[in-house]
Amino acid sequence: MATSSRPHTVSRPQNLWHTPGVPSFLEDLYRGTFRWDLIHPFPVQDGADQQAGDRVLAAFGALLRERVDPTEVDVSQRLPTGLLDALVAGGYTRLQADPELGGLGLSSMNTFRIVQAAASWSMPVAQLLSVQNTIGVGSYLPALPPGPLRDTISARVRGGVISGNADTEPAGAANRRRMTIATPIEGGAAYLLNGQKVFTGNGPVAGMVNVTATVQGPDRDRVRVFFVDTSSPGFSVSAHHEFMGLKGFPAGALTFDNVRVPAELVMVEEEHNRRLTPELSRLIIRGRVHTIAGPSLAFGKLCLHWSREFANRRQVDDRPLGSFEEIQRMVSATLSEVFALETLAQWCLLGEDARDGERAVNLRYEQVAAKNLSSMTCWRMVDRTMSLLGAEGYESAQSKARRGAQPLPVERAFREARGLRISGGVDFQIDNWTSQVGIFWCYYPEPENARAIESEQVDVSCLDDADLTEPNLDHLRFTAHQVKAFARTCLALARRHPDPQELFAQEHLLIQLNQVASELLLMSLVLARTSRYGRLGPDSTQELADLYCAAARRRIDDLWRRITVEQPGEHASASAAWLAGDRWAHLMSDVLTETPPTAS
The missing domain is CATH 2.40.110.10 (Butyryl-CoA Dehydrogenase, subunit A, domain 2)
Incomplete structure (x- = not known):
């Protein structure tokens, strides 16, 4: 790519995620700087806070088991009578609200845990609670100054109002x-x-x-x-x-x-x-971690459970299913991806609960990235588990129950997981939008560190204090080099296209670039968390990190091949001809295209 300089006259697009003076790991990654010091040592949840969450989770789990039959909800398409009243009475519609408003005063991490638990049992209940607690009217209270609006919202929250976001x-x-x-x-x-x-x-x-x-x-x-x-x-x-x-x-x-x-x-x-207004944008960005990443992680954990349950009870010609290489690869892939998603959620939310004196880190960029990272990873896990269980996975839970089979709701999870890729913004458009607003915000106008980006020197000092095995040290070294390569590509593209709108018209390119950055982000977080656990002992996750990073590197290599290889340009003319109805009518032969009637 051309690297000729260009004048610094291009106006910078608006970016609500940037916070002046507060560092961001992913923002710096976009700029070509690998800030290992921001993510290592990896944060952990405070012990007292975790215990507070444990107590609420125990009571909440009991309520779900007693009042919610998830299969009946799915079939009848109705929540149980009295459930809303029970959720209000238990404080679950005010998870983070102050106790003086009838709330439970939970941290962001514990709120996530509640949503995750709900999704593992009944996705409709999880979504109701997530909307209520993260983008409902009560979530605005921290941003409201004293006055009539704050007083009104406080009174409605205290009264147990159910709320929603209409955008x-x-x-x-x-x-x-x-x-x-x-x-x-x-x-x-x-x-x-x-x-x-x-x-x-x-x-x-x-x-x-x-x-x-x-x-x-x-x-x-x-x-x-x-x-x-x-x-x-x-x-x-x-x-x-x-x-x-x-x-x-x-x-x-x-x-x-x-x-x-x-x-x-x-x-x-x-x-x-x-x-979107600035405050609503911030709420939605953080709320998607609960609404999307919470269920994504829940379904991933269920897939792990279902895979083990199925593999341990099935044999092929007297050979245990779990002894086959491909089955082992499928199970281990899901295992590593659950670890990765758990890592992502912890990074995005533990900083929200940081106490006075702890380092301040801007997490908005990572919270944006979490939407696609979690939903797409969840989709891989659920799709993989569906394949593992075969027809038994495709069959509904109620059908399996009727014939006396284990009624694992894999088919229901498959339907729910597909919705996560749409909810909160369809996946490809989130990638496109993030690339414009987040990544190339750093390159229009040309960044001050342009010379450092062009330098061949890569800072790998992160290797000095990383407690990782040799394979994982290699993954860390790869990540540091890839961050610099990513920035060089972005800088060259911005120089080639002085008018950002010219570059932004290449949407497929932008989508792939954001996917590269997201893969590098999650690799970095996985390695930082693994380093905290160390190389030895029962808590070590070195094998999981190696599995995840090896797969991520294959995805990154594939993305770079697609980015650097010139693509055929016939998509515009072919699409225009089809949409106009001018050509290829024979492709619709032998199908009935009218919309079928539907029952009221």
Whole structure:
């Protein structure tokens, strides 16, 4: 790639993840600097905090087993009668809220553990709790100054309100503009909301929802967050959504028809030009770690359990299934990926619970990356486990129960895992968007460390204090070199395309670059955590780290091959011809393309 210099006149795109003066491991990785010192020694959960989580988990697990039949929820598509009241009474809808508001005062890590446990039993319950506790109205309290809005939200949280976040609209979540309009009335004392929202988690059962809407002004339009009481005239649930998975999860389409919202229930934030307000963006980024990574890890652990249970009871011609090489590879791959996802979750959340005096690290970049890393890894694990169990995996739990077989719900987990790749932003678009906003934010304008990026010298001082086996030291050395190679590629691309929009039009390239960075991130975290456990003793995870990093290196090598090899350019013309209906009509022969009728 060309490396000619370019003028420093390009404006930098807006990036809400960057915090001036606070280091970020992944942000520095994007810049070509491998900050091993930020992740090593790897953090661990405080013992007292873990015990507090253990106590809540014990009570919560008992409630799930007593009140929730996950197969019945999946079949009936309804949560059990009285479950919401029980969750409110137990404080599970206020996991992180202050005890004076009826909350449990849990840390971010323990909240994650609750969501993970719920997902391992019933995904609809997990999603309800995750939405409620991470992006519902109560989650805004830490950002609200003293005043009427804070007082109102505090009172509703204390009263046990169920809430949801209404942002996505029928036109699609990726659109910058919000078509729901808030019109000032009564001299600015209130607003009238008009519009529609879809895919609103908890919407059909919520007593209050936070709604994004556009306030039109003479100079510019502004997106604000409105806190809407669902008993307000003009509010209605216009449809209940039914998904491939999440059977029983209360999600719906909401209509706002001249819904009056007092001005004191509007959150006014700093000026911005993004489709999400800054605070909502921060909540969603952190919330996705719970909503996506929590269930992803839960399903991975279930896959480990199911794989062991199946392999230990099955034989092929009197030979134990677990003695076959390919089965061993499948089981060990899932084992290493569960360790990796657990590592990712701990890194993303333990820093949120850091105590005074501990080092401050910006985790926003990693929390963004966690969405795709966790959901895609989960998909590999569930798909692999489905293959391992064969027809028994594809068969529903209730069908297996009817014939007396072990009713492992692998088929249900498969449906739920596919949804995780869509929820919170479809996977490929998250990669594309992150590459633009996160990675190339570091290269427009040209970074001050451009000369260091171009240097052939690679800092491998991380090897000096890493307590790793030789194979894992080699993985660490590889990672440090790859971080520099990644930055060189990004710098060369930015120089080749002085106008960032020209580069951003190459979406497939950007997607693959972000995948490389994400793989390097998780390799780094796995090695840092493994180094903390050491090379010897019962807690050593050296084998798991080696397994995971070896597989990650193969994925990285494949990504680089696809990045560096020129791709055929016929995709645009072929796609345009097909979408226009001009060519290849014969490809649709012998199929019935009309939409089939559906039962009401």
